[in-house]
């Protein structure tokens with residue numbers, strides 16, 4: 484069985500009041516400029532802010548019919564790259580909606596430049612929500628090295644919006660060898676898990692930090708600082724503190 488899409492694609496599917504998803508077409512893994520025959524599905528989240536602006540999280544490939552549908556929902560204003568792997572179509576949306584703001588996550592600019600992706604980011608995300616959407620959405624940066632990403636919380640619907648932090652793939656939607664790999668990793672529906680690469684990197688950094696802390700008092704101070712950072716994490720991200728490496732919390736401030 485081949486990979487299958489989450490039909491219908493390119494239509495807004497409401498989840499709750501003022502928040503919904505849009506499933507997109509397949510994309511293909513590209514390594515060293517070579518497109519591999521390994522399709523994966525795409526999805527974006529759309530939030531309608533109280534002021535009528537639309538927040539597009541991880542925009543899928545631009546589609547004119549979809550753009551018309553979104554225009555009827557509100558003003559396409561925020562094109563958000565939650566991590567450095569989800570930005571490829573922001574430029575297409577920005578061309579269609581020149582008044583929209585393209586929000587960069589750490590590493591997204593460099594990655595786009597290196598891959599010659601045409602996108603001009605206008606603002607950078609921060610560990611606190613900006614004025615533009617702080618009345619509707621809270622946010623924080625989940626550590627994880629190159630896999631770090633911004634998590635968003637839509638307050639009115641109590642919806643947490645993640646990107647790659649938790650993987651929960653439906654096995655019948657993907658082809659081999661992804662299916663076998665996913666089964667081995669345990670990151671499949673209905674028991675999605677935190678992305679293994681984040682955990683591995685997190686553990687590795689913890690070991691390094693422990694070695695350093697034995698060698699110097701600075702290490703001890705750092706751990707204390709991290710504990711304070713963890714304590715200040717907001718309520719919405721409490722569940723993530725269990726998974727996050729406390730030692731990394733001082734690195735994203």
Ligand SMILES: [Fe+2]
Nearest residue numbers: 568569646647
């Ligand atoms: Fe992803």
